[in-house]
Amino acid sequence: GAGVSQTPSNKVTEKGKYVELRCDPISGHTALYWYRQSLGQGPEFLIYFQGTGAADDSGLPNDRFFAVRPEGSVSTLKIQRTERGDSAVYLCASSLTGSGSRTGELFFGEGSRLTVL
Amino acid sequence: GQQLNQSPQSMFIQEGEDVSMNCTSSSIFNTWLWYKQDPGEGPVLLIALYKAGELTSNGRLTAQFGITRKDSFLNISASIPSDVGIYFCAGLQGAQKLVFGQGTRLTINP
Numbered sequence: 733g734a735g736v737s738q739t740p741s742n743k744v745t746e747k748g749k750y751v752e753l754r755c756d757p758i759s760g761h762t763a764l765y766w767y768r769q770s771l772g773q774g775p776e777f778l779i780y781f782q783g784t785g786a787a788d789d790s791g792l793p794n795d796r797f798f799a800v801r802p803e804g805s806v807s808t809l810k811i812q813r814t815e816r817g818d819s820a821v822y823l824c825a826s827s828l829t830g831s832g833s834r835t836g837e838l839f840f841g842e843g844s845r846l847t848v849l
Numbered sequence: 850g851q852q853l854n855q856s857p858q859s860m861f862i863q864e865g866e867d868v869s870m871n872c873t874s875s876s877i878f879n880t881w882l883w884y885k886q887d888p889g890e891g892p893v894l895l896i897a898l899y900k901a902g903e904l905t906s907n908g909r910l911t912a913q914f915g916i917t918r919k920d921s922f923l924n925i926s927a928s929i930p931s932d933v934g935i936y937f938c939a940g941l942q943g944a945q946k947l948v949f950g951q952g953t954r955l956t957i958n959p
Contacts, residue, residue: 736891763945774853774937774949775892788946823891829945835899836882836941840891 734758736841738824744847745814753809753844757826764807765838766799767823775823781807782829814848821845853938853950861956862928870936870953871922878940881914881921882947886935892949895936896923925955933957 737756745751757764763782767775777791781801789799796814801807811818822845825838855872862868872881880899884892896907898914898921905912911924925932935954939947 765945772951774939774951775947777946777948780945782945788943791946825891827945834894834897836880836897836939836947837894838892838947840893842890 736824736826736839738822738841738844740844741842742845742847744849746849747814747816749814749848751811751814751846753811753822753824753846755807755809755824755826755841757805757807757824758839761826761828761839762804763827763829764801765825765827766807766809767825767840769821769823769843771820778809778822811846814846816848819846819848853940853948855936855938855950855953857953858951859954859956861958864928864930864957864959866928868925868928868932868955869922871920872938872950873920874940875919876940877918878942878948879918880941881912882939882941883910883912883921883923884937884939884949886937886952888934892937928955928957930957930959 739754765780766778769775779789779799784804796812798810821843823843825840827838882897883895886892896912901918903914909926935952937952938950
């Protein structure tokens with residue numbers, strides 16, 4: 733499709749389990765972002781990739797969270813030893829950088845809703 | 850960390866009314882943006898503001914970038930049912946990181 737694709741759309745897991753969330757950005761977009769949105773709140777920045785490298789991971793809450801983008805396209809957000817407080821919608825976004833792009837214009841996917849029981 | 854404060858948190862209006870919401874920050878941002886989120890969807894960019902004092906329109910939407918660079922407002926004229934949703938302001942921190950407000954939820958009575 734033409735938009736950002738995220739899978740799974742819903743994930744229910746038990747406390748302590750490992751979870752992977754996948755993001756397929758818009759073709760040609762070099763920048764990819766992960767945000768977390770708790771109920772009733774705005775999206776909260778987690779990490780930003782430019783190409784294959786993480787340019788800014790200052791938003792990752794702790795070392796249980798890790799993200800990769802090995803080929804500069806698809807990205808996976810990995811959460812180890814999940815806790816109930818990790819329950820949220822995880823949003824992925826992508827953007828063009830450089831000429832031809834509007835600064836700050838991110839294209840978001842529909843999100844992956846994670847519920848930790 | 851930096852926080853953007855949006856007001857009001859929610860609005861209940863009649864179809865056809867004009868809407869005004871704003872966003873303030875304790876810190877300066879050089880770029881302000883307004884996004885809208887529908888249920889089950891990701892936010893979508895409505896308007897981007899790049900210069901202090903700038904007033905920008907997009908159809909029935911008008912947004913302004915405050916002179917102090919610490920605030921912005923969004924106006925919607927002649928509201929219609931599809932305007933329902935959550936409106937987020939966001940400030941650009943550095944080159945690529947967006948800081949979002951907590952949102953203003955708009956409900957329209959037909």
